[in-house]
Amino acid sequence: xxxxxxxxxxxxxxxxxxxxxxxxxxxxxxxxxxxxxxxxxxxxxxxxxxxxxxxxxxxxxxxxxxxxxxxxxxxxxxxxxxxxxxxxxxxxxxx
Numbered sequence: 188x189x190x191x192x193x194x195x196x197x198x199x200x201x202x203x204x205x206x207x208x209x210x211x212x213x214x215x216x217x218x219x220x221x222x223x224x225x226x227x228x229x230x231x232x233x234x235x236x237x238x239x240x241x242x243x244x245x246x247x248x249x250x251x252x253x254x255x256x257x258x259x260x261x262x263x264x265x266x267x268x269x270x271x272x273x274x275x276x277x278x279x280x281x282x
Contacts (some may be wrong), residue, residue, distance in 0.1 A: 226265055233257050259281070 202210060228235035232253040237244055249272065259265040270278050 198216060233261075233281075241280075250281070253278070257281065 202213060205213070225235070225239055229239040230236075234246060236253065237250075237254070238246075254272060256265065256268055256270070258267050270282075272278055
């Protein structure tokens with residue numbers, strides 16, 4: 188969810204009444220908020236980290252399965268992990 192999705196729509200309507208400098212400041216603050224939210228997701232989610240580190244990444248079902256397995260290893264829930272998949276399925280990049 189983007190930062191602007193949680194802002195009261197009535198407040199956004201009033202932005203046009205602000206000076207251009209104030210509008211730029213608000214946009215900069217919203218960008219900072221969105222970046223902070225992405226960083227927080229990346230800290231707690233493997234796929235969140237991947238999407239931040241690799242913006243052009245296209246997520247598939249097998250990536251969700253691998254990410255879940257890697258998170259379980261990182262949390263200590265899983266002690267051993269073997270991933271058997273055909274070449275070019277991002278095994279090495281993820282590991």
